[in-house]
Amino acid sequence: MAKQQETGSFDAMLYRQASEALDRRFPATRWLAPLRKHALERLAHSGFPTTRDEDWRYTNLKQVVLRSGEFLKRSTREKQSAARRVAKSELNRLLLPGLTDITLVFVDGVYQPELSSSPPPGSGMRIRTLATVDEQEREPLLETLGALAGIEGCQVTAFSTAFLTDGLVIDVEADAHVPAPVYAVFLSRTADISTHPRILMNLAANSSACLIEHHKSLHPCLSSSITEIRCADHARLKYFKLQQEHHSAFHLASQHISLADSAGMQAVHLDLGSALSRNGLNVKLNGDHAKARLHGLFLADASSHVDNHTRIDHQAPHTRSEETYRGVIADHGRGVFNGKIIVHRAAQKTNAQLTNANLLLSPGAEIDTKPELEIYADDVKCSHGSTVGRIDTNALFYLRTRGIPEQEARRFVIRAFGGEIVSRIPVPHLYRPVSDILAARLEHADSKPGPKQ
Amino acid sequence: MATEQKNIEQIVGEKYRHGFVTDIEADTLPPGINEDVIRFISDKKKEPEFLLNWRLKSFRHWQTIREPDWAKLHHAPIDYQDISYFSAPKQAADAPKSLDDVDPKLLETYDKLGIPLHERARLAGVAVDAVFDSVSVATTFKSKLAESGVIFCPFSEAVQEHPELIEQYLGTVVPYRDNFFAALNSAVFTDGSFVFIPKGVRCPMELSTYFRINEAKTGQFERTLIIAEEGSHVSYLEGCTAPMRDENQLHAAVVELVALKDAEIKYSTVQNWYPGDEQGRGGIYNFVTKRCDCRGANSKVSWTQVEAGSAITWKYPSCILRGDNSVGEFYSVAVTNNLQQADTGTKMLHIGANTRSTVISKGISAGRAQQSYRGLIKIFPTAENARNYTQCDSLLLGDQCGAHTFPYMEVKNPSAIVEHEATTSKIGDDQLFYCRQRGLSEEDAVNMIVNGFCKEVFRELPMEFAVEAQALLNVSLEGAVG
Numbered sequence: 001m002a003k004q005q006e007t008g009s010f011d012a013m014l015y016r017q018a019s020e021a022l023d024r025r026f027p028a029t030r031w032l033a034p035l036r037k038h039a040l041e042r043l044a045h046s047g048f049p050t051t052r053d054e055d056w057r058y059t060n061l062k063q064v065v066l067r068s069g070e071f072l073k074r075s076t077r078e079k080q081s082a083a084r085r086v087a088k089s090e091l092n093r094l095l096l097p098g099l100t101d102i103t104l105v106f107v108d109g110v111y112q113p114e115l116s117s118s119p120p121p122g123s124g125m126r127i128r129t130l131a132t133v134d135e136q137e138r139e140p141l142l143e144t145l146g147a148l149a150g151i152e153g154c155q156v157t158a159f160s161t162a163f164l165t166d167g168l169v170i171d172v173e174a175d176a177h178v179p180a181p182v183y184a185v186f187l188s189r190t191a192d193i194s195t196h197p198r199i200l201m202n203l204a205a206n207s208s209a210c211l212i213e214h215h216k217s218l219h220p221c222l223s224s225s226i227t228e229i230r231c232a233d234h235a236r237l238k239y240f241k242l243q244q245e246h247h248s249a250f251h252l253a254s255q256h257i258s259l260a261d262s263a264g265m266q267a268v269h270l271d272l273g274s275a276l277s278r279n280g281l282n283v284k285l286n287g288d289h290a291k292a293r294l295h296g297l298f299l300a301d302a303s304s305h306v307d308n309h310t311r312i313d314h315q316a317p318h319t320r321s322e323e324t325y326r327g328v329i330a331d332h333g334r335g336v337f338n339g340k341i342i343v344h345r346a347a348q349k350t351n352a353q354l355t356n357a358n359l360l361l362s363p364g365a366e367i368d369t370k371p372e373l374e375i376y377a378d379d380v381k382c383s384h385g386s387t388v389g390r391i392d393t394n395a396l397f398y399l400r401t402r403g404i405p406e407q408e409a410r411r412f413v414i415r416a417f418g419g420e421i422v423s424r425i426p427v428p429h430l431y432r433p434v435s436d437i438l439a440a441r442l443e444h445a446d447s448k449p450g451p452k453q
Numbered sequence: 454m455a456t457e458q459k460n461i462e463q464i465v466g467e468k469y470r471h472g473f474v475t476d477i478e479a480d481t482l483p484p485g486i487n488e489d490v491i492r493f494i495s496d497k498k499k500e501p502e503f504l505l506n507w508r509l510k511s512f513r514h515w516q517t518i519r520e521p522d523w524a525k526l527h528h529a530p531i532d533y534q535d536i537s538y539f540s541a542p543k544q545a546a547d548a549p550k551s552l553d554d555v556d557p558k559l560l561e562t563y564d565k566l567g568i569p570l571h572e573r574a575r576l577a578g579v580a581v582d583a584v585f586d587s588v589s590v591a592t593t594f595k596s597k598l599a600e601s602g603v604i605f606c607p608f609s610e611a612v613q614e615h616p617e618l619i620e621q622y623l624g625t626v627v628p629y630r631d632n633f634f635a636a637l638n639s640a641v642f643t644d645g646s647f648v649f650i651p652k653g654v655r656c657p658m659e660l661s662t663y664f665r666i667n668e669a670k671t672g673q674f675e676r677t678l679i680i681a682e683e684g685s686h687v688s689y690l691e692g693c694t695a696p697m698r699d700e701n702q703l704h705a706a707v708v709e710l711v712a713l714k715d716a717e718i719k720y721s722t723v724q725n726w727y728p729g730d731e732q733g734r735g736g737i738y739n740f741v742t743k744r745c746d747c748r749g750a751n752s753k754v755s756w757t758q759v760e761a762g763s764a765i766t767w768k769y770p771s772c773i774l775r776g777d778n779s780v781g782e783f784y785s786v787a788v789t790n791n792l793q794q795a796d797t798g799t800k801m802l803h804i805g806a807n808t809r810s811t812v813i814s815k816g817i818s819a820g821r822a823q824q825s826y827r828g829l830i831k832i833f834p835t836a837e838n839a840r841n842y843t844q845c846d847s848l849l850l851g852d853q854c855g856a857h858t859f860p861y862m863e864v865k866n867p868s869a870i871v872e873h874e875a876t877t878s879k880i881g882d883d884q885l886f887y888c889r890q891r892g893l894s895e896e897d898a899v900n901m902i903v904n905g906f907c908k909e910v911f912r913e914l915p916m917e918f919a920v921e922a923q924a925l926l927n928v929s930l931e932g933a934v935g
Binding site: 054345348358360361362363365366367368369370371372373374375376377378379380381382383384385386387388389390 | 523832834847849850851852853854855856857858859860861862863864865866867868869870871872873874875876877878879
């Protein structure tokens with residue numbers, strides 16, 4: 001079939017061997033084998049998406065698919081426990097500060113209990129890994145894993161699931177309010193491996209919690225993660241994802257969040273690394289009066305490719321969504337943004353707003369943006385806006401009249417542009433450290449001479 | 454809300470006004486398409502060899518490709534072998550020289566449509582090239598146009614009299630390989646309009662064509678080519694309406710515009726083909742490829758369209774802004790009702806420096822209609838200081854309809870500024886309340902609000918069309934209120 005050819009047809013044999021090897025290497029999660037097998041079958045059937053698929057129009061996975069076999073092989077080979085032994089001091093250097101209460105550390109895809117700290121009993125939150133769940137939990141988990149993400153619909157989800165070895169299962173009891181953020185770290189220290197982080201979170205009615213996902217790698221590698229979060233009635237979720245992969249790493253991630261009656265969420269998403277990244281953020285507003293607020297910032301420089309797809313499904317009346325994504329593109333970087341809002345027939349009295357602003361810093365930079373509205377209900381207020389431009393010359397002029405050199409003035413303007421998203425991070429004490437990380441990155445991105453203004 | 458509910462039902466109940474069939478014998482080819490059919494059409498039109506070869510090339514290419522499926526449109530598969538590709542009124546051989554020679558039945562048809570051709574032509578000073586089915590039967594004011602060197606004639610006539618121009622320009626803006634429907638049109642097009650404005654000439658009058666699909670089961674494959682030479686100016690009007698038919702009729706037109714240095718083309722369309730009945734039976738399938746190539750510096754093109762008819766509309770008038778400082782504009786009002794579906798929008802390809810484009814799209818969706826705006830703004834690396842502003846607003850009338858927006862923006866030059874805004878909402882209760890509180894009836898209030906919603910686009914239409922467009926909108930919304 002022609003389609004199979006264009007998919008950069010992956011080495012099916014190698015994939016199968018790698019998936020089967022997981023049964024032996026990770027006996028604690030051998031119970032996931034049927035799920036892996038099913039996902040692999042799906043993938044074999046559909047292949048990886050190509051640029052002929054509307055959803056992947058601007059993002060070519062050829063390189064990723066090409067190298068995935070090698071990565072998979074390496075990560076399923078012998079144990080590299082030595083690499084995973086990280087000194088606490090080194091870890092502290094890599095992690096975000098001040099998040100020690102509930103920390104869950106994965107190194108090269110393997111959970112590190114000695115580096116992690118769980119919530120105290122009685123806090124209303126329970127965290128297990130897929131390797132340590134009780135036996136009677138396994139059966140229902142096989143059903144819930146991927147129920148929101150949907151293996152059928154997305155090939156990348158199938159890919160991630162086909163090599164799933166471990167992950168977090170987080171439950172928040174009804175009426176529990178957990179003030180400390182759950183800090184999940186996925187660190188890759190070995191070169192050329194493939195990891196498949198997974199989080200399954202449940203917020204019971206009227207509970208609240210905060211989840212921070214931090215993806216970091218020190219060498220080229222592939223990470224494909226899936227996060228599924230269910231918020232029951234009146235639950236409140238705060239979510240922050242920081243992607244700081246190595247500049248030659250691949251990062252394919254998706255989040256799937258469903259909200260019941262009057263549930264609410266705030267999400268902030270920062271893409272600062274990787275050679276090619278694709279993030280799909282999917283929010284389903286299933287209950288009346290559910291509310292979602294999404295913010296994102298992505299940075300593409302050198303020759304990196306950053307793709308952000310968001311999709312908000314308004315499925316119930318009186319739901320609201322607000323979304324702001326910003327992109328900074330430098331050098332020969334390429335940014336892709338696709339923001340989809342679907343208002344289903346039942347979702348009368350919906351309010352939805354989406355804005356996407358992009359800054360192009362140099363002549364080779366490219367942005368492809370597509371805000372989409374699909375509306376099937378009439379009593380709605382929906383709007384979206386999208387802009388692309390360079391640094392506002394008036395702003396630069398203003399700063400220069402105040403005696404600020406041009407390069408510095410540029411830096412100010414770019415920092416302010418990104419700072420607006422950082423200021424939305426739901427954990428206040430992270431503003432400063434994340435701002436510093438961002439500033440360092442932006443400075444690096446804009447260090448090459450920009451176009452003559 | 455109860456009143457509005459009723460209004461929508463009344464929109465749905467609004468019958469197509471222009472549904473009738475003129476009884477004229479036609480020289481019609483049996484349904485089906487193959488190379489012989491193409492040779493027949495070409496032979497019938499006494500075409501030069503280059504054109505026949507081009508048609509055959511197109512046909513061979515068409516056979517290798519498939520219908521596009523990316524649009525948000527659903528329809529029964531089209532059987533291309535079940536369509537007759539040629540139909541011409543009997544008197545084709547001795548075509549009328551002036552309006553007086555025209556078959557009175559035809560003139561009657563125009564009368565029923567409310568567009569008395571001679572009246573309009575004389576009073577409004579508009580030259581009309583009316584296409585009745587596939588052969589142009591009336592061309593007026595030709596001599597007056599000829600004085601200023603403007604060529605305005607049926608396409609088939611241009612093929613006879615100016616083959617060198619046809620050979621030079623045909624297919625250079627929309628190549629036959631462009632898309633499925635363009636390829637089909639290139640193979641079987643029967644007639645259309647040809648306009649040539651020589652260097653430095655400002656066309657003395659608005660050029661206008663009224664199209665009418667008449668013979669049952671004949672697809673209408675128009676081909677329009679407008680060439681504006683350096684420093685020239687032309688305003689072209691196109692309007693259409695079709696009789697009521699049960700079977701779906703396919704329409705795949707191609708419009709090519711060429712604007713050379715400093716030239717300006719204004720192309721306006723009012724489209725009111727039969728949209729099908731309340732159950733979605735019948736109605737025209739309208740797959741149109743329209744494109745303008747702004748080849749010269751400082752050239753300008755402006756597309757204005759009012760799309761009210763057709764069961765299916767697939768139409769993306771585009772501008773290739775190749776010349777430096779060239780300007781592209783797109784103004785559109787689309788109204789869909791009952792089970793109509795429209796997937797329409799524009800493409801602005803910025804290639805030259807300082808190119809500018811404006812896109813204003815207004816969609817009104819009622820009944821169970823689905824409407825999509827699909828637009829592409831592409832800034833090439835060469836387009837220094839390019840500028841685009843896009844605004845698309847949708848108005849929803851009734852809880853069964855849909856309005857969708859798919860804007861693509863691809864920017865490869867950091868000096869470009871691209872802005873896109875879109876909103877979707879229904880008529881605000883507060884707006885209605887305000888108007889009614891001032892003593893306006895609900896119908897007047899809705900009409901006023903809808904007209905205000907579309908004003909930015911209507912303003913761009915030539916006077917004659919603005920009136921027609923407003924009337925058209927009122928017909929659609931007449932039943933909508935009170």
